[in-house]
Amino acid sequence: ATVHTKFNLSDGEFLIGDRRDACPTFLETGLRFEADVTRGQKTGFFLDQRENRRIVETLARGRDVLNAFSFSGGFSVYAARGGAKSVTDLDISAHALEGAKRNFALNKELPNVARCTHATIQTDVFKWLAGNRDREFDLVILDPPSLARRESERAGAIQVYTLLTRSGIAHLHGGGILVAASCSAHVSEEAFFGAVRLAAKKSRRKFTELQTTGHPPDHPATFPEAHYLKCIYLKL
Numbered sequence: 001a002t003v004h005t006k007f008n009l010s011d012g013e014f015l016i017g018d019r020r021d022a023c024p025t026f027l028e029t030g031l032r033f034e035a036d037v038t039r040g041q042k043t044g045f046f047l048d049q050r051e052n053r054r055i056v057e058t059l060a061r062g063r064d065v066l067n068a069f070s071f072s073g074g075f076s077v078y079a080a081r082g083g084a085k086s087v088t089d090l091d092i093s094a095h096a097l098e099g100a101k102r103n104f105a106l107n108k109e110l111p112n113v114a115r116c117t118h119a120t121i122q123t124d125v126f127k128w129l130a131g132n133r134d135r136e137f138d139l140v141i142l143d144p145p146s147l148a149r150r151e152s153e154r155a156g157a158i159q160v161y162t163l164l165t166r167s168g169i170a171h172l173h174g175g176g177i178l179v180a181a182s183c184s185a186h187v188s189e190e191a192f193f194g195a196v197r198l199a200a201k202k203s204r205r206k207f208t209e210l211q212t213t214g215h216p217p218d219h220p221a222t223f224p225e226a227h228y229l230k231c232i233y234l235k236l
Contacts, residue, residue: 060084065084
């Protein structure tokens with residue numbers, strides 16, 4: 001039997017220590033964040049996206065940013081430090097959005113973060129993107145949870161990535177930037193990037209592919225199934 005069944009443990013249960021310490025704060029490239037290790041997703045913060053957050057920071061100056069599937073606002077705080085005019089976070093979890101607000105508050109001493117207008121919207125991201133076509137942004141970040149947890153879900157996941165790309169592009173001003181990421185191990189780089197590129201072409205809007213990224217150096221992938229993280233940047 002596994003340890004949690006042998007000792008009747010539930011997910012996120014404390015074995016030792018004070019529950020008030022369940023949201024430790026830490027520094028990442030000079031920004032302060034909290035990691036909700038009991039109620040947050042995975043380990044409470046997605047450290048593997050650090051390098052993509054740094055890229056977003058370099059692209060954000062003067063832009064209105066939409067961060068879909070924002071979780072606790074990692075990309076958003078980086079965008080704010082990079083000089084974004086505004087950041088709008090979309091997530092279905094009210095708890096995650098409260099975390100995003102706290103992460104902004106943890107960095108409010110930084111002038112760019114203090115100046116950035118930060119809004120949070122608790123919503124089904126797919127429905128919001130479909131129902132608010134009048135809202136346009138200069139930078140749209142699409143970083144959904146894993147859409148294919150098993151091989152049988154791969155085809156459906158690719159269809160969803162295609163839909164998300166179309167929706168994201170529809171919310172971009174001319175000259176805007178789309179950042180699309182996937183953490184689905186069962187969807188290859190070739191399949192994911194291909195789906196995003198095809199959806200962009202079908203939008204009939206001219207675009208330039210800025211770059212693609214994979215795992216950061218401190219998240220090495222030593223076997224094919226470990227290559228789960230990929231991200232692509234398109235500029236209209």
